[in-house]
Amino acid sequence: MNTGQMHSDMHPVDGDLVRRLIAGRFPRWAGLPVERFPSGGTVNAMYRLGEDMVVRLPLVRGGAADVTLEREWLPRLAGLLPTAVPEVLGAGEPADGYPWPWSVYRWLAGENPEPGALRAPARLAEDLAGFVAAMRELALPGAPAAYRGGPLAALDASTRSAIEELRAIPAEGVDCDAAIAVWEDGLRADAGRNEPVWLHADLMPGNLLVDGAGRLTAVIDFGCLGVGDPACDLVPAWNLLPAGARRTFRDALDVDDATWTRGRARTLSQAVIALPYYRETNRAMTTNARHVLAAILGEQDA
Numbered sequence: 001m002n003t004g005q006m007h008s009d010m011h012p013v014d015g016d017l018v019r020r021l022i023a024g025r026f027p028r029w030a031g032l033p034v035e036r037f038p039s040g041g042t043v044n045a046m047y048r049l050g051e052d053m054v055v056r057l058p059l060v061r062g063g064a065a066d067v068t069l070e071r072e073w074l075p076r077l078a079g080l081l082p083t084a085v086p087e088v089l090g091a092g093e094p095a096d097g098y099p100w101p102w103s104v105y106r107w108l109a110g111e112n113p114e115p116g117a118l119r120a121p122a123r124l125a126e127d128l129a130g131f132v133a134a135m136r137e138l139a140l141p142g143a144p145a146a147y148r149g150g151p152l153a154a155l156d157a158s159t160r161s162a163i164e165e166l167r168a169i170p171a172e173g174v175d176c177d178a179a180i181a182v183w184e185d186g187l188r189a190d191a192g193r194n195e196p197v198w199l200h201a202d203l204m205p206g207n208l209l210v211d212g213a214g215r216l217t218a219v220i221d222f223g224c225l226g227v228g229d230p231a232c233d234l235v236p237a238w239n240l241l242p243a244g245a246r247r248t249f250r251d252a253l254d255v256d257d258a259t260w261t262r263g264r265a266r267t268l269s270q271a272v273i274a275l276p277y278y279r280e281t282n283r284a285m286t287t288n289a290r291h292v293l294a295a296i297l298g299e300q301d302a
Contacts, residue, residue: 010059011099013045018055020096026104029053029090041206042282043223049104053089057102064100066223069144071103074222081134083127084108084209084218108218110209113240115291119214121245127216128203128241129252132233138198146201148270149228152190152262155269159183162272169276172290178297179272186265189258196227203236205288234263235270238295239288268296 015034023030032050039046043063047055058064070088077085090104118124148155160180167176200207201224209218234255237246250260271292278285 013057013059013098015047017096017098018047018049018057021057021092021098021102022049022055022104024095025092026090029104039206039284041221042278042285044221048107052107054105054107055092055102056105057092057098058100061100063223066221067101067103069225070222073140073225076140077138077222080138081219082130083216085222086218086220108209108220110211110217112205113208113210113214115205115240115288116242118240118242118245119210119212121214121242122248124210124214124216125236125241125245125249126252128208128236129249131200131216131219132203132253135200135233136197136230140198143198144226146196146199146226146228146232147224148201148266149196149199149226149232151193151229152186152265152269155266156183156187158273159269162269162276165276166272169279172275174272174275174293175297178300179268179293182268182296182300183265186262186268189261189265192258193262194230194259197230198225199228199230199232200225201228201232203233203239205236205240206284208236208240229262229266231259231262231266234260235267238264238267239271239292243295243299264296264299267292271296 015036018034022034029049035048037046037048037054043059043066045057045059049055058067070086071091074086074088078087086108087106088103089106092102092104094100113124163176163179166172166174200219200222202221207219207221208216209220211217237249241249255263271289274285275289
């Protein structure tokens with residue numbers, strides 16, 4: 001759950017605004033209850049609409065492109081993947097002082113998996129591998145470039161800057177020299193990048209839904225999707241799965257050493273950038289960032 005103003009350019013969103021937007025755009029739904037849904041998301045706000053729907057609104061300008069991307073691609077993905085994906089039920093437009101497009105989706109039941117408290121980690125690892133493999137096998141034409149899907153060198157300056165920022169926060173206890181070593185291993189492995197494949201490109205625990213048995217039932221938030229380095233979709237190995245299930249995930253996808261090394265570096269980059277940025281504003285993001293760093297740097301010590 002967010003605990004403060006995450007970005008300086010956030011647009012204010014509240015239940016009253018959502019009710020006005022719904023009444024203006026979709027009067028047939030105007031009488032349904034609207035309730036903020038607690039989320040660790042950093043780009044969008046979510047509001048339950050009745051029992052069966054959810055409204056998703058960008059909080060910052062950059063999220064607007066994600067909305068239009070999902071409207072275009074989610075209908076094409078439905079039925080091609082082994083899990084449920086969001087279904088767009090209504091396309092909202094700027095109105096009532098709100099400046100960006102927004103969408104109404106069908107509500108998907110389930111809960112976010114919690115690192116360290118997975119009910120069936122090995123089975124979840126297999127489910128995740130099945131989803132990633134199905135994404136890679138897509139052959140849909142006109143694919144966009146995935147967010148974060150390019151060369152690691154494009155992230156070099158921001159990653160090193162974040163590591164140095166963490167070095168100045170001793171309370172976090174991050175072994176920054178070890179983090180730089182992991183990052184540089186990834187850069188060296190970047191020279192032999194694989195052919196681009198279809199990616200979700202944001203497989204954070206908050207974008208996964210599991211059932212009561214801990215099995216993957218849905219993947220949400222496709223705003224970063226596109227084609228790019230297959231290492232991008234390896235992030236659950238460190239942001240969610242314990243060591244044994246991590247090996248199951250890797251084996252199921254038959255990941256070579258260079259791709260695995262890049263995946264580790266990409267996951268570390270996300271974590272070191274998120275930790276200082278969201279340290280005072282988003283507990284979910286910083287908790288997961290710390291989990292990632294413990295998992296990755298713990299591997300180096302083993």
